[in-house]
Amino acid sequence: MxxxxxxxxxxxxxxxxxxxxxxxxxxxxxxxxxxxxxxxxxxxxxxxxxxxxxxxxxxxxxxxxxxxxxxxxxxxxxxxxxxxxxxxxxxxxxxxxxxxxxxxxxxxxxxxxxxxxxxxxxxxxxxxxxxKTPDIGLNMPVTFTENELLYVGSLDIKGNPVHIKEARDVTAYLKAKRKYEKGDYADALSIIDEIIQAYPDSIFMSELIYYKIKVLSKLRHYDDVIALSKVYLRTYSSDENVPEILSLTAMAYSKIGLNSDADYFYDRLFSEHTDSLFSKKGMIYKGDQLSDSGDFKKALMYYTRALNETKDIETAAVAAEKVAKNHLSSAEPKKAQMYVDKILEADPSYFTKDIEDALSFAQNLADKKIYLEASKISQIVLAKLKKSDDLYEEVLKNSGVWLAKTDEKSEATQLLNRYIKEFDLGKFTQEVTTTKDSLFFDSSDQNISAKLAKYDDLINTYNGDSIGEKAIYKKAELLFDNQRYTEVLNMKEQLSALDKTVFKDVDTILNKAATNLMKERLKERKCSDVIDISGEYSIKLSNEFDDGLFNCYMKVSKFNEAKEIASNHIDSKILTQRMKWMYQYADVDFKIGDYKDSIAMGNDLVKLIDKDKKSPYLDIYRLLFDAYQRVGDNDKMIEMMTKITAAFGDDFKDIERYVQMMTLGSTLKDDNIIITYAQKVMDLQRETSSYTQSPYVEFALYQAYLNKDNTTRAMDTLYSLDERELTKEQRARQKYLLGSLLQKQWRYDEAKEEFNKSIEADKDSPWAKLAADAIKLI
CATH class of the missing domain: 2.60.40 (Immunoglobulin-like)
Structure with a gap:
């Protein structure tokens, strides 16, 4: 039963x-x-x-x-x-x-x-x-009025009725069982001893001795267990409880250090009662014996056998806990986690049977950073406690604090809030509050503004503390993830002060923020910002950004840095890239005054493009012309001007170079050169209505024509200046020169008129004085 x-x-x-x-x-x-x-x-x-x-x-x-x-x-x-x-x-x-x-x-x-x-x-x-009865019929009650129904009471082992005058031993026996089941072992032992003394012939004697052995074992009276077990095993050798008594006897011997005697009873238990539940429990006791003697590896073998072979949930839970504890004390504590999970899944109430042991086990798990299982065990115990219990506050605190170190942040918050609500000024309020604050770092239900505000609050509240430092780090991460790179860099001083052994990628965040901000500024062509960021963080962008970076360096006149970028590409295997960077290299050399180097690179480029009339780098002819002009190579100037004219025709972009050719013509006393390029200048100015080179060009052209005795062209050139805005002195010069040409053609009245205009233009100029003298001669 x-x-x-x-x-x-x-x-x-x-x-x-x-x-x-x-x-x-x-x-x-x-x-x-x-x-x-x-x-x-x-x-x-x-x-x-x-x-x-x-x-x-x-x-x-x-x-x-x-x-x-x-x-x-x-x-x-x-x-x-x-x-x-x-x-x-x-x-x-x-x-x-x-x-x-x-x-x-x-x-x-x-x-x-x-x-x-x-x-x-x-x-x-x-x-x-x-x-089977028919569907239609009567269900008649059977009544016995003269004789009561037969009733058979208790029978003994031979089948004869047992006549018991008093049943006090039965009542007492059942009371002792209830005491044992409730864990009141001392009371149970007292009752059992009273029954045995009062009823030495009780039919429950085997049960009484059986329960007395179990009670003595619970009370750790191992010598008494051994003594009484010998009596039981001798007297009731065929009783169904023999396997359990064998297991308790073996355990008692091992507890008092008589391991060889213990092994005798273990051997009997394992060989004679292989399929018994207590054979599996005996394996656990045997494992304890080995563990106490330091043979943890062999102990683990027995615990594992018990776990794998038993079908009893409670025994399996005990074995699983033993295996877990064995792993906790080994070099592989994480293996314990799997066995704790088995208990939590199959029989979570197991941890309520010995609350003190369960809490100690949970603490050991937490010490090994197995926080989820530690919290689960703590919560199971918590459900059995009342707020008035001494352990309640600490168990509630541990449940929340341990769970906060796992991925179960929401459940952890609930437990921590429960503690704060129930213990406003508790012993662990500071720890719980700090843990709750640290949970914010994993919150995902707030917008960025709210998160940043919370981080700032944590930084101020926990200045110098690990939470404050983590808030700094998380704030920088949040800003970075939202592409607010300038704000990340503004935190450089705070981030640099963090412990690099904890926050190992701080420098990476700063460098990535600087790199991304630099790329943004490159796109926006904010070259000053680009250069500042590059200098402060020693950022080296990938080659794809070299174009923008080169242009920025050129824009702010950091020519050496620009030249370094160009030099990395002039040997590119991609011809188009090589030609582009050769041109850039020649250009930067020109700007820093290294004309010879610029000319050398330019000529190398000319060899690649000379036959390509559509090359995007034909501008190299202009660059070479300017470089040759700087070094005074007249012949090369003329050669490059020929190439420029062939490539671009008459182009306003070259008007200054045409003027340089006119200057060269004056130097060489070659009126043909002067006339050729002066005429180009005048034509371009007329086409564009831009007269930046007047009246210099006209005066030079006038002189060239005059040198060639082409008075008509010379006079037409001077007359063209009538349509230009000139200074007073320039106007006085123009009119004087016109008067002189007219005088040579004996057109005295017209000449005198032009001389008078010269004087009117600027009477104090040298030209006006020459005009006055000329009038007198006329």
Missing amino acids: TPFYLYALEITFQAGKENFDKYTILHVRENTPFICEPQYDDFNNIKKVICAFSKKPEELIKPLNDDFFSVVSEVKKDTFFLIVTPTYKMKLLPDVFDLTKDTTIFKSNVKLSKSWVMIGYKEKFSLLKED
């Missing part, structure tokens, strides 16, 4: 055998009537029975099972259900008659009863025969 009590609910298993066929009777009783409904399969066999109760217990019963039944419980919508599943076949009967009291019985088809009987069997159960 195995009873289980839950409030007023009693569940009893009774095993029996009829004609060598085993069966089990499962009895379910409750103070108030309840319903048990069978569910049938396609062959009209009961596949499940569901019993529903009006009362809901404070906690669910743990799963129960034997060879014929498995029993589980659950609560749905405030209704408590008991679900019974047969292993083979079963019968369900309402137990509505008490044969010791009722004098009338009949076939009952009730739906509600205070007691239900379920019979589990394999193929047939000969003690219960069900005759």
Whole structure:
């Protein structure tokens, strides 16, 4: 008989055998009537029975099972259900008659009863025969008025009635069992000793000694366990509890250091009772013995065997915890995590059976940074504690603080808030508040402005603390992720002060922010910013940014830096790239005054493009012309001007170079050169209505024509200046020169008129004085 009590609910298993066929009777009783409904399969066999109760217990019963039944419980919508599943076949009967009291019985088809009987069997159960009755018939009650119904009480082992005048030993025995089950071992031992002394011939003597051995073992009175076990094993050698007594005897010997004696009983247990539950428990005790002697590897082997071989959830939980503790003390503590998870999944209530040990185990897990499992165990214990319990506050704190170090941030916040609410000025308020603040770093439900404000608050509140430092780091990360690179760089001093062993990528964040900001400024052509960032952070961008960077260096006149960039590409295997950077290189050389180097690079480029009239780098001719002009190479100037004219025709961009050619013509006293390029200048100025080179060009052209005795062209050139805006002195010069040409042609009246205009233009100029003298001569 195995009873289980839950409030007023009693569940009893009774095993029996009829004609060598085993069966089990499962009895379910409750103070108030309840319903048990069978569910049938396609062959009209009961596949499940569901019993529903009006009362809901404070906690669910743990799963129960034997060879014929498995029993589980659950609560749905405030209704408590008991679900019974047969292993083979079963019968369900309402137990509505008490044969010791009722004098009338009949076939009952009730739906509600205070007691239900379920019979589990394999193929047939000969003690219960069900005759089919016609659908139409009478169900007549059978009443015995003269004689009471037969009732058979307790029988002894021979089948004879047991006559007990008083049943005080039964009552006391049951009381001792209840004390043991509640953990009141001292009281249980006292009651058992009283029963044995008062009832030395009690039919429960084997049970009493059995329970006394178990109580002594719980109380760690190992010498007494050994002494009493010898009596039990000698007297009740065939009792069903022998495997358990063997296991307790072996453990007792190992606890007092007599390991060889312990091994004798372990060997008996493992060889004679291989399939017994207590053989698996004995493996755990054997593992403890080995662990105490320092043989952790062999201990682990026994714990693992017990875990793998047992079908009992509680034993498996104990074995799993032992394996986990073994791994915790080894060099691979993370392996413990898997076994703790097995317990948490299969039997989480295991950790409520020894709260002190469970909390110590949780602390060990936390010490090894296995925070999730540590918190789960702590929370399981917390659910069993009341706020008034001494352990409650610390267990609540640990549950939240440990969970905060995992990915379960939301649940951790709830636990930490619960602590703050329940213990406003508690012993661990500072630690809990700090932990809660640190959880903010993993919050994702706030906008960037709110997060930045929170980071600033944490930085100010925890200045110099690890949380403040983490806030600085997280703020920089947030700014970087949102492409606010300038603000990241503004935090350079704060970031540089962080512990690099903790925040290892601080420099990386700064460099990436500087690099990305530099790229942005390049696109915006804010070259001063680009140069400042590059200098401060020693940023080296990839080649794809060299064009922009080169242009920026040129723009701010950092020619050496620009030349370094160009020099990295002048040997490029890609011809188009090589030509572009050769041109850039020649250009920067020209700007820094290294004309010879510029000419050398320019000529190398000319060799590559000379036959390509559409090359984008034909401007190299202009660059070479300017360079040759600087070094005074007249012949090369003329050569390059020929190439410029061939490539671009008459182009206003070259007007200054045409003027340089005119200057060269004056130097060489070559009026043809002067006339050729002066005429180009005048034509371009007329086309563009831009007269930047007047009157210099006209005066030079006038002189060239005059030198060639082409008075008409010379005079036309001077007359063209009538349409230009000139200074007073320039106008006086123009009119004087015109008058002189007219005078040579004996056109005195016209000459005199031009001389007078010269004087009117600027009477104080040298030209006006010459004009006055000329008039006198006329």
